[in-house]
Amino acid sequence: MAEKNNFVMICIAILGLVTVSFGLADILVSAGGDVTGLSILEIPGDMFRGGWGGLIVLFAGLFYLSGCKNVAEVHNASKVAIGSVLIWIMAGTDIFAMITESIPGGEDGPWFNSLSGFLGTYAPPYAPAIFLLPFSLVVVYYILKQERAR
Numbered sequence: 001m002a003e004k005n006n007f008v009m010i011c012i013a014i015l016g017l018v019t020v021s022f023g024l025a026d027i028l029v030s031a032g033g034d035v036t037g038l039s040i041l042e043i044p045g046d047m048f049r050g051g052w053g054g055l056i057v058l059f060a061g062l063f064y065l066s067g068c069k070n071v072a073e074v075h076n077a078s079k080v081a082i083g084s085v086l087i088w089i090m091a092g093t094d095i096f097a098m099i100t101e102s103i104p105g106g107e108d109g110p111w112f113n114s115l116s117g118f119l120g121t122y123a124p125p126y127a128p129a130i131f132l133l134p135f136s137l138v139v140v141y142y143i144l145k146q147e148r149a150r
Helices: 002-032 047-067 074-102 115-120 128-149
Strands: none
Touching (some): 002 047, 047 074, 047 128
16 A cells, blocks of 8 residues: 555656646746747747746645645645646636637638638647646546545
8 A cells, every 4th residue: 555655656756746847848938028839839839828827836836745745645645636627727728818819710701710710629638737637637637536445
């Protein structure tokens, strides 16, 4: 059981470090004021999504790092769960923005987007919180599984 807890602690710590680095990248890019995009990752440069969103992602990573020591203890598990909820909030707003951008056509085009334009909106690049979303779901699944085992 101790080996399993060590593995979970290491996984949550790695997730926390990646989350902190994404949060810092969001904040630094928004301070520069320009959108930075890699192949499948796009860091927005606006103050709302980049600045405030980066701050939320940064604090999610700090919650992960502060709760990774002993996830079996309820206070640390709640810190990890709060970090996951913060990721869900940011990823949810990013997914909602993606959906709302895909429906209308462009300024010159028709009222509604074409099928190829609609599907093209969902192609990469994605915001950092969307990459963190599946891992945050796995962390909460582990916490719930651990609670049911008690």
